[in-house]
Each structure stands twice: as C-alpha cells, then as structure tokens.
Amino acid sequence: MSVRQVIEADWTWLDGRFQAGVRIAVDDAGRIAAVGPLPQPPTRRLKDRALLPGFVNGHSHAFQRGLRGWTENFAGGAGSFWTWREAMYALVQRLDRERFHSLCRLAFDEMLATGVTSVAEFHYLHHDDPLTRDFALDRVLLETAAEAGVRLVLLATYYRTGGIGKPLVELQRRFETRSLDEFRRQLDRLAAQLDRPRQTLGIAAHSIRAVPPEDLIALRREAAARGWPFHMHVEEQRQEVEECSFVLGTTPLEWLLEHVEIGPRFTAIHATHASGDALDRFLAAGGNICLCPITEANLGDGMADVPRMLERPEAVCIGTDSNIRIDLPEELRWLEYGQRLRLERRGVCRGLSGDVAAQLLDCGTVNGARALGLDAGRIAVGLAADLFTIDLTYPALSGWTPQTLAASFLCGGDGSVVREVCVGGRWVLGV
Secondary structure, eight states, X not given: OOEEEEEEEEEEEETTEEESSOEEEEETTSBEEEEESOSSOOSEEEEEEXXXXXXXXXXXXXXXXXXXXXXXXXXXXXXXXXXXXHHHHHHHHXXXXXXXXXXXXXXXXXXXXXXXXXXXXXXXXXOSSTTXXXXXXXXXXXXXXXXXXXXXXXXXXXXXXXBTTBXXXXXXXXXXXXXXXXXXXXXXXXXXXXXXXXXXXXXXXXXXXXXXXXXXXXXXXXXXXXXXXXXXXXSOSHHHHHHHHHHHSSOHHHHHHHHSOOSTTEEEEEOTTOOHHHHXXXXXXXXXXXXXXXXXXXXXXXXXXXXXXXXXGGGEEEOOBTOSXXXXXXXXXXXXXXXXXXXXOSOTTOOXXXXXXXXXXXXXXXXXXXHHTOSOSSOXXXXXXXXXXXXXXXXXXXXXXXXXXXXXXXXXXXXXXXXXXXXXXEEEEOO
C-alpha cells in the first residue's frame, strides 16, 4: 500500500503528551502507515496547529437534535425524564424522511465541527410508515452519515415493549421491531447497504423496559455470533430500576450479569444508578460504560459513580446522547467537573500520572473506539487516520505550553478551537 500523504502539525498528541517534529504517513486505504520523525517531507504542513486523534462519540440519537430549545419551559411545574420523553414522542410524530435527514445531517455536521470523527448512532426510530414497518429511516441514516463524511457505527436497536411485560403504546410504533426474525432480516439488509469501510454495524437492546428478557438474551448472542458490539441503556432512571426490581426481582444490571455475557463488546449506556457490587462485577467482567454528562444533566438523571468506574480507566467512554448540545470537549470537561460538584474534590478523573486531561482524552478517543470495535482512537500505525486540529492562536488557548495545552483545550476551550478534520485520510472540514 503506497503512501498518499504525509501530515505534520506544530504539535501532535502521541503517547499521552504533545510532541513536536512528528510526521504521519497515511496510505491509500486511509490508515496510518508510519509515525515519527519521518524522512519524507510533509505534503500537508499544518502551521499553528496541534493534531489529535479524532473524538469517538459513543452514544447519539441524532434526530433528537430537533428538540434543542423546545423542552426548557416548565410552566406546569418541574419536569423529569418522563415529561421530556413525551416531547420526544411528539417530535417523532412530526418527522418525515426529509426532516429526519436534515436533523441527522445537522447533528453530524456539528459533531465534525467539534472534532468528532466517529459516532455510534443508537438508532431506534426505524419506520417512516409504522403500519408497514418499512425500516426506511435506517437507510436514510446511512446515506446521511455518508454525505456528512463522519465514520458511523449504526447500532440497530431492538424495541418491542412499552415497559416490562407491557405492549407498545401508539406513540412508540415507529420504533417497533416485532420479532427477532424480522430484526435479523433487517440486519442482513443493512449489512449489504453499508458504505464501507467508514460504516459498520452493531446491535443495541434499547433497555430492560423495551426488550423482553428472552429476546435480550438472544440479541446478545446474535451480536457475539456476528462479532459486533452490543450496547444497551442501563439504569439511567430510578423508576426503571424500581420497576425492574418489582417485576423481575432484581435490578437491570444485576439481571444482565446473571443472564448475558459481559465483556469488552458490551457497553452499558449511563449506568447512573448502578449499585457498587453490581458495578464492580460488570467492570471486572470487561464491560464498558458510556457516559453523557450534558444530556444526563439536562434530563436530571443524576450522577454516576465515575471514580468507581475509572478504577478500570479504559472502561469509560463519552457520548452526546440527545444532542441538546454537541461539544465533545465540553462533555469531557463536565465528566470531571460534575464529579467535583458531587464529591467536593478536584482531580477525580486523573490518570495514573495525576493528569486529568490525558485521562479525559482517552475517554473521548481510544476508550470509545474500544467500545465500538473500531481501529481508531490513537495515532498509531495500522489505525484509521481519523484526526483533527486545534488552532494554537485561538484566544481561549492563550498562554498554553506543550505541558498545559491539553488541559487548556479541555478546561478552557471548546469545540470552536477545532479547525481541520480528517476521517480515514480524507479531509472533510477546513480544507
């Protein structure tokens, strides 16, 4: 495979620190062929820039971008996740293919603009026509991501019940997957429609509320048989935990630990109310957790036990979820700052060296790639050339040094300092 381009910025994030004099050779397949003080002259010299591995957005519902600004009036009294959900259902009823496409494109463009090069779309809004269950919006999602140029992991989501043992309500019909056989057929159709290599598939069980227990077991086995990632909303809301405990006699996470395989391909979304022992067992089994601090704050979900989760530093990744605001640096900042408020201490997300920014960058890159089965998330030979730059002349970063630049970016900057974005060797922004 021949080298197509050689990239050099003033500074490059490599091995947990910013280094000068680093050149990155990218081959025809969009993968990194060599890294270091290479003899080849750069074909793309990025002056006044620092280069980082692209952010991996581990959890998104792109269509919910349409709710921004529409759920913040509480004239009838304080709201909750459940009142927010009613507004989300109302949005779903108003969407057609064109509006769904425009919202997804808007979300993907905003992600790219803040350095996101890969996104896991936890996709359950399947049908344009719920009567025929046409799965038409699955195809629209694939096409929209390809247009935008973002790397997509489509987590095809199974949604069958309106509560544990309860039928779907009419407002949930556009989410419906009526049987495992129907779902498997749609997975096979999607596999044939992917824009490879920038699109891959995974399986998601929406939640313990939306998937019968026997189907959940079968879905986890299906994902394992196909070698795909498996994601699931787990214990985001206290009401869900209480309902599961009443009906199934145990919490959602405890039920999962007893009935399905937990490992590096299993990612629990939120785990906000996971108890200590169950959380320890889940992490010990190799499971991942995707946290979405901005959405969790917006919905009033509560705060997860992040220090306990980070006892396995590679286990925690980050997502934008409802896309009420799309800014990965801000998500990472609030992963730390939310815990400072909760625990009244600083440096909660520090790594082994004590560096908070390096650990947060891992959560936003390599940890997300692990949860999605992507060869990405680091600047290393053989991995995808998914990269973004930050503008070293931007006023918010004024005063930076190579030692403080990562912290200046994550604690004092935001996505507005991002300039160029490269996905699989292709520059999709800033060129």
